[in-house]
Amino acid sequence: MTAPALLLLAHGTADADGRATWERLLASVRHALPAVTVGLAYADVVGPTLAEALSSLPGPVVVVPAFLASGYHVRVDVPEQLAATGRDDVVVAETFGPDPRLVGVLLDRLAEAGARPGDTVVLAAAGSRDPGAQDDLRTAAALLTARVGHEVPVGYIAGGEPRVASVVASAASRGPRVVAATWLLAPGAFHRWLADAGAAVVAEPLGDHPDVVAVVLARYEAGVSAGAAAGVGA
Template sequence: MNGAADLVTVAHGTRNLDGNQVSRALAAAASARLGVSATAAFVELSEPLFADVVARLERPAVVVPLLLSTGFHVRVDLPDAVSRASAPVTLGAPLGPDPLLARAQAARLVEAGATPGQRVVLVAAGSTDEAATSDQLGAVALLARAWRGPVELATLSGHGPRPAEVVRPGDAVSPYLLSPGFFHDRLRRESPEGAIVAEVIGAHPLVVDLVVERAQQLAPQLVC
């Protein structure tokens, strides 16, 4: 079908090429599902930059941030770029926390060899924004429900305990990260021997479902 609005996804961006490819894969899969044009944009570190994309729009667009919690980019950078858009833009909320992300995390844990119910530490990139901490705790609760087992929180920066303080040998580690890159590499280095570290959430089919769902909420005419 042809919608009245295009789709733009926006991720943080990374110098890791595989990490940026996750965002592009999600945008392409959502585009195919919705039957609309889609662009994968980035806040920084990769092109096209989100500010440039919205500045040269020729049609209305809905924007689905591929960001897992509230923070400076969500509160300041994205709205600022949208304010200078060349066509009407509807900006969505961060992708997380959400039950679909939790289910995708649970699937990644099983793929890594974790046993349902095993103690899990959800590790987020972290932030000094209190709203981000609240979102991360929400993600912990959702993963505990999907995993049906205990889940603790650790962060790699900002507020919260570090993985070294929380992860024990025999634990499973669920990266609350959409893409591979600096934080996932660091998490693998800092996790104790004997801990199972799952892959990042990535372009899991459930994440595609979530991107499509968010786009449809922003523009109800985008119905498959």
């Protein structure tokens, strides 16, 4: 029996570095799953859209939403777009975050950027007004808090309050340096804006780190199991 296809669904970006990051992640997933058809679609900004990508993938398909929280796109856009296709052989897996493996990636990215023991860490996230997404972010911050040994405050880059710059300024009283852990998957405008937030170190996004690939595989495998249990594509 042919394994279900995997469709990685990213937010979408017009940023060249961001697109390159998604392409590298796609290549890594394909390398890890040589017997599986693996594709990439975008929920917004650029194509291919979910419907366009699914049109070239015979079922069954597991869609893996590459989002760090279950916000509007995941809860509303994806189900609506999927319903519009009329497909009944597609399973939508869980989102990426918050996952403890990704918190490990945050620490790796901080170390690569030059963070040191004793630095005060803040978590920089895109931000969302969606309650579910905010809950996921608080969980990620709690996981990071447990790893670094001090409470990690959250700052928003674009949506919501408090903004990263304000959080960095407040955290400066805790120690000599404040460093920003970047809760983003790929580079783009949001990551560039962090350069002006006042942190001594700004980590790179999670990107195509091996543990990000591992999360993709785990979500896919869980989606395959869920689909089999529900008889999707049978």
